[in-house]
Amino acid sequence: MKNFTRIVESVQNLTLLGGGASNVKEILLALELAPRLFCADGGGNRALAWGLVPEKVIGDLDSADLAELAAAGVETCFVDDQNSTDFEKCIAMLRAPVIIAVGFMGQRLDHQLAALNALAKFPQQPVVLVDAVDICFLCPPEFRLHLPLGTRFSVFPLVAGRCKSAGLEWPLDGLDLSPMGQIGISNRVVSDTLSIDVLSGRHICILPKQYLNRVLVALSFID
Numbered sequence: 001m002k003n004f005t006r007i008v009e010s011v012q013n014l015t016l017l018g019g020g021a022s023n024v025k026e027i028l029l030a031l032e033l034a035p036r037l038f039c040a041d042g043g044g045n046r047a048l049a050w051g052l053v054p055e056k057v058i059g060d061l062d063s064a065d066l067a068e069l070a071a072a073g074v075e076t077c078f079v080d081d082q083n084s085t086d087f088e089k090c091i092a093m094l095r096a097p098v099i100i101a102v103g104f105m106g107q108r109l110d111h112q113l114a115a116l117n118a119l120a121k122f123p124q125q126p127v128v129l130v131d132a133v134d135i136c137f138l139c140p141p142e143f144r145l146h147l148p149l150g151t152r153f154s155v156f157p158l159v160a161g162r163c164k165s166a167g168l169e170w171p172l173d174g175l176d177l178s179p180m181g182q183i184g185i186s187n188r189v190v191s192d193t194l195s196i197d198v199l200s201g202r203h204i205c206i207l208p209k210q211y212l213n214r215v216l217v218a219l220s221f222i223d
Contacts, residue, residue, distance in 0.1 A: 007056070007077060010096040012036060013216060016127075017043035017054070018087060019063055021107035024050050026130055029209075030100040033216055038094060040086040043103050044069050044076075058093060059086035085114050091122045097220040098126045100212070105131035120158045120202045126219045128212065135215060136206040139163070143196045145218045147189045147211060154206040155184035161201015167191035177201060 008014070013034035017027055019042030027050065031037060039047050039054040042063030047054050057064055058077045069076055079089045087104055104115040115129055119138040128137045139155065147153065153168065160178035165171050169188040176182060185206070196205070207215070 006093055006095055007058075008038070008094045008096075010036060010094070012096065013098045013100060013220070014038055014094055014096040016040060016087075016090055016094070016099050016101045017047050017052075018101065018103035019043045019046060020103045020105065020111050021131070022046070022103035023132065026102045026132065027052070029212065030102050030130060033213060034096075034098070034100050038090065040090045040104075044074060046103065048072055048074075058090045060089075085118065087115055088118045088121065091118060091125050091127060095125065098128060098216050100128050100130060100216070102130045105129050105136075116158060116204060119204060123202065128215055128219070130209060130212065133209060134206050135209050135212050136204050137215065137219065139196055139198055139203045139205045140219065141198050143198075143205070143218065145194045145211075145214060146192055147194055147207070147214070149189060149192075151189040151211070152207060153187050153189055153194065155187065155196065155203050156206065157183060157201055157203050159202040161203065162199040163201075163203060164197040164199060165195065167194035172196070177203065 015030040015034040015037050018040045037054045039057045041059030044054055044057035045065045045068055056075045056077055061078050105112050123138055128135050157177035157179055163172040167189055169190045172184055
């Protein structure tokens with residue numbers, strides 16, 4: 001994958017819309033929390049169909065209606081690299097405290113897996129994937145979050161490793177987490193403060209969408 005030039009440095013959280021399964025409620029929720037909108041390839045035309053005008057559309061542009069985008073005055077950024085997905089291109093070229101990514105989960109399983117793979121490749125840029133039910137993100141080295149008791153909270157290892165936890169019904173301490181072995185899904189919060197320390201590997205956290213704002217706040221304070 002090429003070394004891409006960063007084109008946006010933002011002190012605000014950003015919203016990124018892709019061309020996968022999503023609905024207008026999801027993108028409007030994201031824009032309430034991160035009003036600056038960027039799109040990956042075909043996500044630009046989806047935004048226009050919903051009456052939204054993105055600041056920029058990034059990708060190889062093979063799914064974008066360039067004439068429609070030009071007519072709306074939307075700037076496009078063509079990136080010629082077939083060894084990276086449009087989502088990866090966007091993550092590499094945008095910098096923000098957190099990127100809220102809508103339209104990268106669901107509909108096609110291969111696209112969904114590619115999105116999770118991208119989270120592991122770019123640990124330096126916090127990204128929260130949003131779908132109709134859940135949110136997920138790469139767990140930072142130290143993560144603290146306040147959640148109601150009983151909240152569903154899953155940890156899935158993308159790269160084998162170990163974590164320590166506090167506030168989960170089934171602690172992660174001492175477990176060798178691996179996509180080929182022990183995983184940590186369908187856990188529950190049993191304390192007001194949930195904490196996870198990643199000792200090794202790379203792990204995604206999954207929880208209900210209603211806690212998106214809390215997750216954004218928690219991730220925004222991580223260096």
